[in-house]
Amino acid sequence: MTKVVNCECGETVRAESDGELVSRVEAHVERDHPDMVGKLSRDDILGMAEEA
Numbered sequence: 001m002t003k004v005v006n007c008e009c010g011e012t013v014r015a016e017s018d019g020e021l022v023s024r025v026e027a028h029v030e031r032d033h034p035d036m037v038g039k040l041s042r043d044d045i046l047g048m049a050e051e052a
């Protein structure tokens, strides 16, 4: 099951599992939103996800 997170910056992060999605979103946040690092929990990330 593919899940996507549409970041507010316009980036779309896709993954095939919850765990992969969380790690990809965390990597994106570290790269593009360093001020947000540590502010998004796993549940926050999964709450932003949509099935695709």
Ligand SMILES: [Zn+2]
Binding pocket: 007, 008, 009, 010, 011, 028, 032, 033
């Ligand atoms: Zn972003």
